[in-house]
Amino acid sequence: MAGIEREPAELRIPRTALDAFAAALSVQTVAMRTWPDGIEWMYPLGTWEEAHLEVALMPGGEEVWLRMSTDRSNIAVWTIQQWWDFAGRLPGARPPQD
Structure with a gap:
């Protein structure tokens, strides 16, 4: 996002x-839940009250x-290609549309 500078951070995401x-x-x-800064974060439905991964x-x-x-101040940044590689390995995944 324009104007937002992020320091490199180590983010530990539990495998679970x-x-x-x-x-x-x-x-x-x-x-999905939209934060006050306008960023819409996705998370597994029904997990809001427990520790969960959020993705935007x-x-x-x-x-x-x-x-x-549990630590919203640290953010890992993936390229869109890393995201497609991850999503492409999920059961029932379809290749991205060009």
């Missing part, structure tokens, strides 16, 4: 949180941000 997000994404049960697709489609609900 990544697996839960992948499972929710593969069966299309992802909920950045405007322009070049970056995907990931963060844990």
Whole structure:
């Protein structure tokens, strides 16, 4: 996003949180919540009250941000290609449309 500078951060995503997000994404049960800064974060439906992974697709489609609900100050940044590689390995995944 324009104007937002991010310091490189180490973000530890527990395997269970990544697996839960992948499972929710593969069966299309992802909920969304918009933060006051206008960024819309996706998370596995029904997990808001427990530790969960949150993912935001950045405007322009070049970056995907990931963060844990337990530490929203640290964000991992993936390229869109890294995101497609991840999403492409999910059960029932379809290749991205060009």
